[in-house]
Amino acid sequence: xxxxxxxxxxxxxxxxxxxxxxxxxxxxxxxxxxxxxxxxxxxxxxxxxxxxxxxxxxxxxxxxxxxxxxxxxxxxxxxxxxxxxxxxxxxxxxxxxxxxxxxxxxxxxxxxxxxxxxxxxxxxxxxxxxxxxxxxxxxxxxxxxxxxxxxxxxxxxxxxxxxxxxx
Amino acid sequence: xxxxxxxxxxxxxxxxxxxxxxxxxxxxxxxxxxxxxxxxxxxxxxxxxxxxxxxxxxxxxxxxxxxxxxxxxxxxxxxxxxxxxxxxxxxxxxxxxxxxxxxxxxxxxxxxxxxxxxxxxxxxxxxxxxxxxxxxxxxxxxxxxxxxxxxxxxxxxxxxxxxxxxxxxxxxxxxxxxxxxxxxxxxxxxxxxxxxxxxxxxxxxxxxxxxxxxxxxxxxxxxxxxxxxxxxxxxxxxxxxxxxxxxxxxxxxxxxxxxxxxxxxxxxxxxxxxxxxxxxxxxxxxxxxxxxxxxxxxxxxxxxxxxxxxxxxxxxxxxxxxxxxxxxxxxxxxxxxxxxxxxxxxxxxxxxxxxxxxxxxxxxxxxxxxxxxxxxxxxxxxxxxxxxxxxxxxxxxxxxxxxxxxxxxxxxxxxxxxxxxxxxxxxxxxxxxxxxxxxxxxxxxxxxxxxxxxxxxxxxxxxxxxxxxxxxxxxxxxxxxxxxxxxxxxxxxxxxxxxxxxxxxxxxxxxxxxxxxxxxxxxxxxxxxxxxxxxxxxxxxxxxxxxxxxxxxxxxxxxxxxxxxxxxxxxxxxxxxxxxxxx
Numbered sequence: 007x008x009x010x011x012x013x014x015x016x017x018x019x020x021x022x023x024x025x026x027x028x029x030x031x032x033x034x035x036x037x038x039x040x041x042x043x044x045x046x047x048x049x050x051x052x053x054x055x056x057x058x059x060x061x062x063x064x065x066x067x068x069x070x071x072x073x074x075x076x077x078x079x080x081x082x083x084x085x086x087x088x089x090x091x092x093x094x095x096x097x098x099x100x101x102x103x104x105x106x107x108x109x110x111x112x113x114x115x116x117x118x119x120x121x122x123x124x125x126x127x128x129x130x131x132x133x134x135x136x137x138x139x140x141x142x143x144x145x146x147x148x149x150x151x152x153x154x155x156x157x158x159x160x161x162x163x164x165x166x167x168x169x170x171x172x173x
Numbered sequence: 174x175x176x177x178x179x180x181x182x183x184x185x186x187x188x189x190x191x192x193x194x195x196x197x198x199x200x201x202x203x204x205x206x207x208x209x210x211x212x213x214x215x216x217x218x219x220x221x222x223x224x225x226x227x228x229x230x231x232x233x234x235x236x237x238x239x240x241x242x243x244x245x246x247x248x249x250x251x252x253x254x255x256x257x258x259x260x261x262x263x264x265x266x267x268x269x270x271x272x273x274x275x276x277x278x279x280x281x282x283x284x285x286x287x288x289x290x291x292x293x294x295x296x297x298x299x300x301x302x303x304x305x306x307x308x309x310x311x312x313x314x315x316x317x318x319x320x321x322x323x324x325x326x327x328x329x330x331x332x333x334x335x336x337x338x339x340x341x342x343x344x345x346x347x348x349x350x351x352x353x354x355x356x357x358x359x360x361x362x363x364x365x366x367x368x369x370x371x372x373x374x375x376x377x378x379x380x381x382x383x384x385x386x387x388x389x390x391x392x393x394x395x396x397x398x399x400x401x402x403x404x405x406x407x408x409x410x411x412x413x414x415x416x417x418x419x420x421x422x423x424x425x426x427x428x429x430x431x432x433x434x435x436x437x438x439x440x441x442x443x444x445x446x447x448x449x450x451x452x453x454x455x456x457x458x459x460x461x462x463x464x465x466x467x468x469x470x471x472x473x474x475x476x477x478x479x480x481x482x483x484x485x486x487x488x489x490x491x492x493x494x495x496x497x498x499x500x501x502x503x504x505x506x507x508x509x510x511x512x513x514x515x516x517x518x519x520x521x522x523x524x525x526x527x528x529x530x531x532x533x534x535x536x537x538x539x540x541x542x543x544x545x546x547x548x549x550x551x552x553x554x555x556x557x558x559x560x561x562x563x564x565x566x567x568x569x570x571x572x573x574x575x576x577x578x579x580x581x582x583x584x585x586x587x588x589x590x591x592x593x594x595x596x597x598x599x600x601x602x603x604x605x606x607x608x609x610x611x612x613x614x615x616x617x618x619x620x621x622x623x624x625x626x627x628x629x630x631x632x633x634x635x636x637x638x639x640x641x642x643x644x645x646x647x648x649x650x651x652x653x654x655x656x657x658x659x660x661x662x663x664x665x666x667x668x669x670x671x672x673x674x675x676x677x678x679x680x681x682x683x684x685x686x687x688x689x690x691x692x693x694x695x696x697x698x699x700x701x702x703x704x705x706x707x708x709x710x711x712x713x714x715x716x717x718x719x720x721x722x723x724x725x726x727x728x729x730x731x732x733x734x735x736x737x738x739x740x741x742x743x744x745x746x747x748x749x750x751x752x753x754x755x756x
Contacts, residue, residue: 169364
């Protein structure tokens with residue numbers, strides 16, 4: 007089962023290393039990990055997707071809190087949340103019906119962001135299962151290169167995760 | 174460079190090297206354990222102007238164990254100092270040892286100048302990276318103005334909450350740079366660090382209800398009792414609810430061994446009645462312990478009838494190894510006071526006397542009860558040291574058979590009188606940690622009890638004891654084997670003694686070579702005289718106890734076996750029966 011953990015961390019040298027090291031050391035497998043800025047200066051936000059049961063997700067949360075630079079942790083598997091993943095996919099256009107590719111683009115809200123003589127590059131954004139589905143439709147057409155950002159997520163509704171919260 | 178506006182004219186100028194010692198003095202440090210080298214040379218040069226004793230070790234591992242023993246014996250923070258590269262990497266084992274046993278030490282290492290970091294400079298190593306998983310926290314300081322905050326935070330982190338090692342790696346140029354400096358007396362504030370959480374009333378009442386319903390409770394007392402200063406409060410609770418107490422190895426001393434409710438040690442080499450009591454209990458009250466695998470055996474069959482209450486200061490320990498029915502995260506002493514307040518006195522006399530009745534069976538197997546064959550047994554030696562020292566010595570043990578016999582046969586009456594590497598199981602710990610313990614508590618009688626194998630791992634620190642004039646007593650339990658490994662080979666590897674027979678130097682001559690007194694004991698009748706002689710001597714005395722070579726520690730729960738599936742000491746007429754499956 008996938009768990010999406012969000013961690014607000016102090017933007018200090020080595021923080022990403024500490025978090026990544028924790029998962030390796032405690033023998034958890036990271037499916038994806040993204041890091042980026044937040045609205046608050048000095049605070050970064052990590053979205054970490056792991057494949058684990060509920061008890062393990064709770065253990066990971068407790069271990070994350072042991073890191074001095076970790077401010078807040080939320081398990082988005084426990085609350086309604088919006089999740090997004092972005093993929094860039096370079097697909098071969100030579101040797102098959104270009105229309106087939108355009109049909110996929112049209113039906114899946116993918117965007118053409120670049121086009122070359124032999125290939126076309128698509129941007130796919132959405133819930134991770136949506137991105138998976140689009141990619142599986144592109145596979146028969148010949149994927150040349152692909153990159154995914156990994157998931158970012160946020161709780162639905164008015165409740166906000168803030169580094170100012172006391173835990 | 175122009176001085177920034179707002180800076181106070183009265184601020185004195187200090188080099189980074191001086192600031193390190195200013196901070197140490199402000200933190201109350203009077204002794205550090207270390208070894209100089211290029212990248213830490215500025216700090217060593219500045220040291221001479223500060224009222225801090227420096228103990229020159231023979232290997233940086235020794236410095237970390239000394240700092241660890243110092244911290245555990247005295248209750249403060251131990252400090253170790255080393256240079257970059259090999260100086261720092263030699264500390265790794267000691268840092269990991271302190272991490273596993275939650276011992277508060279601060280390690281200060283020199284680092285190559287900031288502009289050389291990443292260029293594979295001479296004696297450069299990424300020590301904050303290397304020690305990342307074995308420190309509570311670490312700092313790489315490259316600016317002189319960052320030294321004080323890092324030092325203050327390091328001491329705060331090391332001792333607060335669940336204690337642990339903190340490493341501060343300071344570049345040589347940061348030590349050499351100067352700045353306008355003054356001690357900042359304000360308390361450390363760390364946004365993401367919450368060492369002590371208030372205990373919720375709800376959790377407390379839930380635990381109290383489980384205690385009220387229990388007929389067969391057992392308290393599991395760990396090192397948290399000692400580190401939380403909760404001995405009195407624990408006894409108050411145990412007496413109020415009439416619950417017997419089982420001890421972890423690191424918990425020994427947290428409750429007086431002579432207390433009628435103290436059952437003794439649990440786990441792999443725990444007393445048989447203690448493990449049976451745990452397996453038959455209907456409630457476990459785990460206080461400041463972490464259900465280590467050496468304590469639980471097979472967790473699937475562990476204490477199958479028991480509800481579990483777990484009180485720990487570290488939330489990540491809750492439900493980690495054993496799932497509990499009630500959890501309290503917070504300060505143990507306060508929690509115990511609160512529990513006593515809400516609980517009515519209870520009486521579990523039938524349960525307590527039932528456990529007592531199991532001791533009879535164990536007593537006939539006790540090595541103390543075996544007929545005197547003229548052989549010298551380690552258990553006899555340790556039991557005699559206990560008797561002669563009145564149970565009042567600070568005993569520092571190494572790792573292996575002697576460590577378990579010490580836990581079984583030296584009965585500790587007060588906290589911080591047993592210092593041992595429990596979690597990491599670090600051979601070589603005893604002698605340096607004993608030196609640190611003696612410096613922390615100069616009035617205490619300190620004994621290092623150590624095997625012939627472990628002694629040789631860090632025997633160079635004997636020279637440190639000699640140079641520093643630190644008086645410790647060293648009892649080498651010399652059986653000519655790596656005894657615990659040999660025991661496993663006997664039990665689980667068909668007595669194929671691969672690499673366990675051990676030749677040692679003449680330890681008496683080794684002591685002599687240091688200008689120290691060395692004694693050899695081969696008969697039990699000689700034990701008393703040698704121990705008394707060591708106690709009376711002014712300097713460090715080393716006693717080479719030539720004990721029975723192929724004795725084993727009983728009882729033994731094979732790794733991963735059920736806690737009550739113990740291999741017992743054969744009764745005198747019964748041959749050893751083994752064959753348990755080691756996993």
